[in-house]
Amino acid sequence: MKTAFLFPGQGSQSPGMGAEVFPHFSEKVAQADEILGYSIEQLCLGEEDGRLGQTQFTQPALYVTSALEYLQATEEGANPPDFAAGHSVGEYAALFASGAFGFEDGLRLVAKRGELMSKVEGGAMAAVIGLEKDKILEAMQACGREDVDLVNFNSPAQIVVSGPAASVPQLEEPLKAAGARHFVLLKVSGAFHSRYMRAPGEEFAEFIKDFELAPPRFPVISNVEAKPYEENDVAELLVRQISSPVLWSDSIRYLREQDEMEFQEIGSGSVLTKLLRQIP
Missing domain, CATH: 3.30.70.250 (Malonyl-CoA ACP transacylase, ACP-binding)
Structure with missing residues (x-):
């Protein structure tokens, strides 16, 4: 039996997410606040003002809460998974868990991604x-x-x-x-993962050049290809992901082909767990 951790994407956010993990990771929360320029706790736990549903806020919130939930699971004795996958922006939390980049760099990437994607209206x-x-x-x-x-x-x-x-x-x-x-x-203002996201993808390609990315320590399944990242293609696939389809069904099928697989969803909600039942 092998394990696969699944990290959710946009649509799984909800007010109150992160309430159980924020108190245990005050240093990480402070780092997030400094990078983002606003309080991540207030965004997730404060008065519902609509920001949590806006792409430029949703994506960092999901990344931070999923990353902290992963860290809490490891502190409580969970072993690293044999595989990981994340739906859209959830892939960044999966890559963080695998050691492809640190918490802060991952958040910088996600914040820029959300900012660029949110600018494409209509x-x-x-x-x-x-x-x-x-x-x-x-x-x-x-x-x-x-x-x-x-x-x-x-x-x-x-x-x-x-x-x-x-x-x-x-x-x-x-x-x-x-x-x-x-x-x-869907409650979005952009045509995400479509041909209309190529311009944000090109801008993101320039931004990600300044980051040092490591090969994942365990296989992370790419949304773009529905197979594990290769050693040096993390940046390329993250750029392509912005304007490419999310091959989630094929990703789950790939994981099931590897061995008998136990899935665990890390992050807000249970959207991906429910989808598992629909994928033969």
Whole structure:
């Protein structure tokens, strides 16, 4: 039996997250506050003012809370996992756990990523429930909506589409007519993981050049390729991830092919644990 730690991404955040770990890691919390220029505790635990749902705040909050929960698990005697994977920004917490970079550098990368992605407005995303990839593509082509990308393959029955805000909502009727059970617009302002994120990816590529990244100490499954990072491709894949689909179903299948696998979700909520049941 092998273990895989899973780290969640945007959509799993909730007010109150981090409450159990912040008191145990006051030094790390202070480091986060200094890097971010605001209180991470106040963001996660304070009055709900809408900031936690804004990309430039959501991503650092998820990284910090997931990283601290991992550190707490190790302090309580948990062994390092045999594998790790993270959904979108969750991949940064997985890479931190693997030793690819330190807590502070990881936060600097995540903060810049969130800042750049939040600047690209005019986009939308929607979760399509109950319709397979090929059927979605057929319906999109039939209604002339080829300016929308399939971006998050969360499970065979849950695929996220991403594109212009004027185009994504127009897919609801044709996709439901093709057999989709639900079409849920996500609370985001950007077309994440799509072709429309190439400019932020290019800026991020320049930013990440200044960081020293180490090979992961245990295999971390890349969203972009659904297989472990190679020794020297951490920076390249993190850049590509911004404008590439999240191959989550394939990543989970890869892990299951390695051995009998015990999964443990580290971070806010249980979104990824629930998705496991939907991936054959």
